[in-house]
Amino acid sequence: MKITCTQENLNKALSIVGKVINKNTTLPILNNVLLKTDKKGLRLSSTNLELGVNYWIGGKIEEEGEITIPTKLFANFVASIPDGNVEIKTREDMVNIKCNSYKINIKGIDAKEYPLAPKIENDFLFKVKSEDFKEAVVQVLPSVSMSESRMEITGILLDFSEIEDGRIVLVSTDSYRLAQKTIQLSRENINKESLNALGNIRSVIIPKNAMQELSRDLSEESEMLEIVIAENQIVFNFGKAVIISRLIEGNYPQYKQVIPEKFMSQAVMDIKDISNAVKISGLFSSASNNSVKFKMGSDGKIEVSSEANELGNNNSRIVAKTSGKELEVVYNYKYLMDGLNSVLGNEVVLDINDENSPSILKTSSDETFIYVIMPIRN
Amino acid sequence: MKITCTQENLNKALSIVGKVINKNTTLPILNNVLLKTDKKGLRLSSTNLELGVNYWIGGKIEEEGEITIPTKLFANFVASIPDGNVEIKTREDMVNIKCNSYKINIKGIDAKEYPLAPKIENDFLFKVKSEDFKEAVVQVLPSVSMSESRMEITGILLDFSEIEDGRIVLVSTDSYRLAQKTIQLSRENINKESLNALGNIRSVIIPKNAMQELSRDLSEESEMLEIVIAENQIVFNFGKAVIISRLIEGNYPQYKQVIPEKFMSQAVMDIKDISNAVKISGLFSSASNNSVKFKMGSDGKIEVSSEANELGNNNSRIVAKTSGKELEVVYNYKYLMDGLNSVLGNEVVLDINDENSPSILKTSSDETFIYVIMPIRN
Numbered sequence: 001m002k003i004t005c006t007q008e009n010l011n012k013a014l015s016i017v018g019k020v021i022n023k024n025t026t027l028p029i030l031n032n033v034l035l036k037t038d039k040k041g042l043r044l045s046s047t048n049l050e051l052g053v054n055y056w057i058g059g060k061i062e063e064e065g066e067i068t069i070p071t072k073l074f075a076n077f078v079a080s081i082p083d084g085n086v087e088i089k090t091r092e093d094m095v096n097i098k099c100n101s102y103k104i105n106i107k108g109i110d111a112k113e114y115p116l117a118p119k120i121e122n123d124f125l126f127k128v129k130s131e132d133f134k135e136a137v138v139q140v141l142p143s144v145s146m147s148e149s150r151m152e153i154t155g156i157l158l159d160f161s162e163i164e165d166g167r168i169v170l171v172s173t174d175s176y177r178l179a180q181k182t183i184q185l186s187r188e189n190i191n192k193e194s195l196n197a198l199g200n201i202r203s204v205i206i207p208k209n210a211m212q213e214l215s216r217d218l219s220e221e222s223e224m225l226e227i228v229i230a231e232n233q234i235v236f237n238f239g240k241a242v243i244i245s246r247l248i249e250g251n252y253p254q255y256k257q258v259i260p261e262k263f264m265s266q267a268v269m270d271i272k273d274i275s276n277a278v279k280i281s282g283l284f285s286s287a288s289n290n291s292v293k294f295k296m297g298s299d300g301k302i303e304v305s306s307e308a309n310e311l312g313n314n315n316s317r318i319v320a321k322t323s324g325k326e327l328e329v330v331y332n333y334k335y336l337m338d339g340l341n342s343v344l345g346n347e348v349v350l351d352i353n354d355e356n357s358p359s360i361l362k363t364s365s366d367e368t369f370i371y372v373i374m375p376i377r378n
Numbered sequence: 379m380k381i382t383c384t385q386e387n388l389n390k391a392l393s394i395v396g397k398v399i400n401k402n403t404t405l406p407i408l409n410n411v412l413l414k415t416d417k418k419g420l421r422l423s424s425t426n427l428e429l430g431v432n433y434w435i436g437g438k439i440e441e442e443g444e445i446t447i448p449t450k451l452f453a454n455f456v457a458s459i460p461d462g463n464v465e466i467k468t469r470e471d472m473v474n475i476k477c478n479s480y481k482i483n484i485k486g487i488d489a490k491e492y493p494l495a496p497k498i499e500n501d502f503l504f505k506v507k508s509e510d511f512k513e514a515v516v517q518v519l520p521s522v523s524m525s526e527s528r529m530e531i532t533g534i535l536l537d538f539s540e541i542e543d544g545r546i547v548l549v550s551t552d553s554y555r556l557a558q559k560t561i562q563l564s565r566e567n568i569n570k571e572s573l574n575a576l577g578n579i580r581s582v583i584i585p586k587n588a589m590q591e592l593s594r595d596l597s598e599e600s601e602m603l604e605i606v607i608a609e610n611q612i613v614f615n616f617g618k619a620v621i622i623s624r625l626i627e628g629n630y631p632q633y634k635q636v637i638p639e640k641f642m643s644q645a646v647m648d649i650k651d652i653s654n655a656v657k658i659s660g661l662f663s664s665a666s667n668n669s670v671k672f673k674m675g676s677d678g679k680i681e682v683s684s685e686a687n688e689l690g691n692n693n694s695r696i697v698a699k700t701s702g703k704e705l706e707v708v709y710n711y712k713y714l715m716d717g718l719n720s721v722l723g724n725e726v727v728l729d730i731n732d733e734n735s736p737s738i739l740k741t742s743s744d745e746t747f748i749y750v751i752m753p754i755r756n
Contacts, residue, residue, distance in 0.1 A: 073661055073689060080657045082650075094690065101695040102658055107688065272460075279458045280480055283451055310485065311451060312472065317479040 001035070001065025001090045003042055007083050007099060009057040014075040016217050016241055017046040017053045021209075024049060027115075032068035033075075034114050035088065035095075037061050042088075045117065046071060051210050052117055053217075054242040066111035069095050077104050118244060120235055122197065124226040126163065127189035130218045130238055133225050135344075136170050136181040137215040139369055142338040144208045145174035152250030156211050158234075161202040163190055171255050177335045178258055178372040179342060189224075198229060205252055206234055210245035217241060259372055260358055263351040265324030267296055268364065271348050275340045277304035277316035278333065284308040285333040291376055292336055295328045296320075296352070306333070329355045330376045336361075339371040379413070379443025379468045381420055385461050385477060387435040392453040394595050394619055395424040395431045399587075402427060405493075410446035411453075412492050413466065413473075415439050420466075423495065424449060429588050430495055431595075432620040444489035447473050455482050496622060498613055500575065502604040504541065505567035508596045508616055511603050513722075514548050514559040515593040517747055520716040522586045523552035530628030533583040536612075541568055549633050555713045556636055556750040557720060567602075576607060583630055584612055588623030595619055637750055638736055641729040643702030645674055646742065649726050653718045655682035655694035656711065662686040663711040669754055670714055673706045674698075674730070684711070707733045708754045714739075717749040 014033070022030040027049075034045040040056045047053070067090050074097075078086070081099040089096045095106045137156070145153040157171040163185070170181045214236050218225060222239030229235075236243040281292040287308035295303040302320045307313040329352055340348065345363030352359045361371040392411070400408040405427075412423040418434045425431070445468050452475075456464070459477040467474045473484045515534070523531040535549040541563070548559045592614055596603060600617030607613075614621040659670040665686035673681040680698045685691040707730055718726065723741025730737045739749040 070689070076661050077658060077692075080654055080661070082654065102654065102692075103694065104658060104661075104690065104692040106690040276458055276460065276480065280455060280482060283454050283458070283482075311448070312482065312484040314455075314480075314482040316481065 001037060001067060001088065002063035003037060003059045003061045004085055004087045005042060005057055005059030007078060007081055007086050009059070010078050010086055011075075013044045013055040013057050013240075014071070014078055016055050017044045018071050018075045019213060019216065020046040020048050020051055020053050022048045029068060029109050029113050030115075031070055031072070032109055032114070033071040034066065034068045034111055036066035036111060037064045045114075047115060047117065049115060050207065050246050051213060052244045053213065054117070054244075056240045065090055067093075067095055067108040068111055068114050069106045069108045073106060077106075118230075118233055120228060120230045120233055120244070122228050122230050122235075123194050124191055124237070125160070125194040125198070125229050126168065126185055126191065127224050127226050128168075128183060128185060130222050130225045132183055134215050134218040136183055137211050139181050139342045139344075140170045140172040140179040141208070141211060141215070142342060143172040143174060143177050143179040143371075145172075147174070150175075151248055152205055152252050155205040155207045155248040157203055157205055157252045157255070159203040160195075163195060164192075166190070171252070173253065173255065173258075175253075176332065176374050177339065178255060179339075180255065180259065180370050180372070182368045184368075194229070201229070203252065204229055204234060205248040205250065207245055207248055210234070210236075210243065214243055217243070258358065259370065260351075260353060260360065263324065263353055263360070265296060265327055265352045266322065267302055267350045267352070268321040269302060269318055269348050269350070271340065271343070271346050271363070273318045274302075274304070274348055275337075277302075277318055278336050278340060280304075280314050280316055281306035282333040282337060284311055284314065287311050289376075290333045291330050292333045293328065293330050294350075296322055296326055298322070298326050324352075327352060327354065329359065331359075331373060332376055335373050339373055342371055343369060379415060379445060379466065380441035381415060381437045381439045382463055382465045383420060383435055383437030385456060385459055385464050387437070388456050388464055389453075391422045391433040391435050391618075392449070392456055394433050395422045396449050396453045397591060397594070398424040398426050398429055398431050400426045407446060407487050407491050408493075409448055409450070410487055410492070411449040412444065412446045412489055414444035414489060415442045423492075425493060425495065427493060428585065428624050429591060430622045431591065432495070432622075434618045443468055445471075445473055445486040446489055446492050447484045447486045451484060455484075496608075496611055498606060498608045498611055498622070500606050500608050500613075501572050502569055502615070503538070503572040503576070503607050504546065504563055504569065505602045505604050506546075506561060506563060508600050508603045510561055512593050512596040514561055515589050517559050517720045517722075518548045518550040518557040519586070519589060519593070520720060521550040521552060521555050521557040521749075523550075525552070528553075529626055530583055530630050533585045533626040534589050535581055535583055535630045535633070537581040538573075539580040541573060542570075544568070549630070551631065551633065551636075553631075554710065554752050555717065556633060557717075558633065558637065558748050558750070560746045562746075572607070579607070581630065582607055582612060583626040583628065585623055585626055588612070588614075588621060592621055595621070636736065637748065638729075638731060638738065641702065641731055641738070643674060643705055643730045644700065645680055645728045645730070646699040647680060647696055647726050647728070649718065649721070649724050649741070651696045652680070652682070652726055653715075655680075655696055656714050656718060658682075658692050658694055659684035660711040660715060662689055662692065665689050667754075668711045669708050670711045671706065671708050672728075674700055674704055676700070676704050702730075705730060705732065707737065709737075709751060710754055713751050717751055720749055721747060 159169040226237035302318040339361040345365035537547040604615040680696040717739040723743035
């Protein structure tokens with residue numbers, strides 16, 4: 001292999017493929033990045049067997065070839081050299097990289113030993129604006145379950161059962177709260193043939209890590225994101241990057257049944273006011289079972305409070321538009337705060353039934369996102 | 379106690395006094411901040427028995443008093459409330475803090491149980507421009523010894539034996555490298571009476587933590603820093619803050635003897651070129667005994683390289699102004715990098731004797747700072 005490319009492109013590529021974390025220490029080659037010339041230029045690939053990232057950069061290819069070298073060492077070298085042309089040349093298992101008067105020889109491992117990427121020939125199922133998808137992922141990520149006791153909720157559900165009406169839904173839950181985001185697609189961005197080819201499949205569960213990786217990499221430079229779904233894999237195509245992830249098997253909970261449709265009471269509040277009040281109550285959270293008490297009066301007054309014997313107590317009053325009956329509900333501090341951080345808009349709407357039924361958090365300006373939160377039973 | 383002050387002032391004060399780390403877990407009150415009204419306003423104080431920080435803020439004092447409350451809880455509350463007036467009121471051991479409609483009650487501990495700050499009546503020894511002192515501290519901090527086997531080099535030496543000529547010197551060393559910074563003082567900022575009162579004392583050793591704390595807090599708002607030296611204590615007065623630290627006892631090494639005065643060879647290099655080359659050599663440092671080889675030719679060429687059997691090798695060429703004989707010296711990567719990061723200027727000067735004697739790193743534009751580094755013996 002002998003190619004010349006720019007430090008800038010190489011650095012960008014490594015900042016993306018270099019983030020795939022390898023937990024598999026029995027296969028040291030997974031700490032390496034694969035360099036491979038193909039018709040799209042120089043491909044850099046990285047995988048941890050569950051998640052693979054590919055990125056293409058342009059360059060002058062004088063000699064085709066492929067090799068793998070330690071990702072971290074390569075990335076650190078590229079980050080240390082000035083902007084300019086970088087020449088990459090292999091001689092047997094040594095990779096010689098040169099930029100101006102800086103020269104490094106890195107011992108590589110034969111690309112034949114690198115795990116093969118799954119071949120997915122399917123066409124895209126839908127295309128979506130990158131920024132819309134990124135926003136959605138950022139909103140639903142905090143509610144994904146951290147516990148591996150129920151694998152199916154350690155991922156994000158992509159529900160495309162309503163795709164023929166131009167809607168897809170992202171859902172996450174850890175059984176204490178649930179986040180649901182609806183994205184509207186343009187008709188021309190939906191591929192009916194791919195949908196038919198999927199048979200009965202109308203939803204998939206995508207691992208949290210893949211979604212995190214995707215949300216970090218989906219920058220504004222790629223306007224549209226293409227999503228391809230195969231049997232056990234999902235592929236994200238955007239800009240010069242391709243992310244491939246395995247899917248999580250299992251049955252996702254029937255989330256629509258969890259979302260209440262009617263409420264006894266409603267409070268509409270300024271997001272800053274309620275966020276400050278909850279944050280202050282959270283100062284005692286570790287010493288108070290993480291409880292935050294939410295009290296709604298009939299007079300348009302909200303009181304947020306918490307108490308910890310050893311430390312003291314706190315109490316904040318918020319002016320709100322209230323309707324329905326007066327009540328007192330106790331929430332988990334972290335779950336409430338996550339919800340407040342996820343909604344977009346200045347006016348938060350909290351719909352409450354009673355102290356034992358799920359409440360809903362949303363904003364008056366955003367119809368696409370709702371956050372369901374279970375109160376703590378007293 | 380009953381006082382009213384602004385959230386902004388309180389937040390600033392807590393960001394400074396809140397940073398004193400308490401390692402003493404047998405005295406829980408040290409996790410508290412002392413609030414005390416005096417003629418300068420409301421004093422906030424924090425101490426870990428070795429290092430104490432005081433900060434005064436103005437406010438409306440309706441009732442004098444003193445109390446201590448958990449620093450972290452108080453600081454987090456103040457950071458969570460909007461800018462505005464904050465009312466602090468004590469009722470027995472409870473402290474009631476109110477800002478707009480946010481209210482918190484924190485359980486305090488009687489101020490009488492708080493350790494007394496040492497009383498230092500001495501006048502200042504010298505005044506120095508805050509920015510000059512901060513720059514000096516930042517330059518010498520990296521070379522302070524981390525090992526507690528020789529306590530006297532775990533601090534920074536403040537040598538004022540030449541203060542009558544308007545010079546003070548800050549020195550740090552861990553016996554592998556040494557940093558020396560000279561600061562010029564204006565005559566009117568030196569207090570001869572304080573000097574006489576000190577008897578034979580012409581230098582003190584200041585703990586690293588105190589200097590770190592000081593360098594963080596010495597912001598541009600305080601133009602001058604006043605330094606007071608007492609028997610076992612040093613006091614830093616600046617703006618609205620006072621830092622008091624104990625001094626380290628012991629005899630500091632005779633640092634002037636370590637600094638060579640003559641050299642066999644000299645290389646003058648662009649700081650970016652040599653820093654990049656050393657950084658690249660450092661990529662192999664963990665696998666190469668941290669060695670970086672520095673080779674100087676007669677032709678104005680420098681070669682920086684390192685090698686690690688398992689990983690590969692690297693080699694960077696730098697154009698330099700060289701004089702003296704050709705040579706090859708091996709340095710520790712980290713020590714060399716620290717030196718390059720500490721010098722100020724665009725043109726680095728490296729004065730070398732041979733592979734077994736200390737070299738000196740400095741810049742051509744800054745006469746006040748030199749960095750002595752021992753080569754690794756081969």
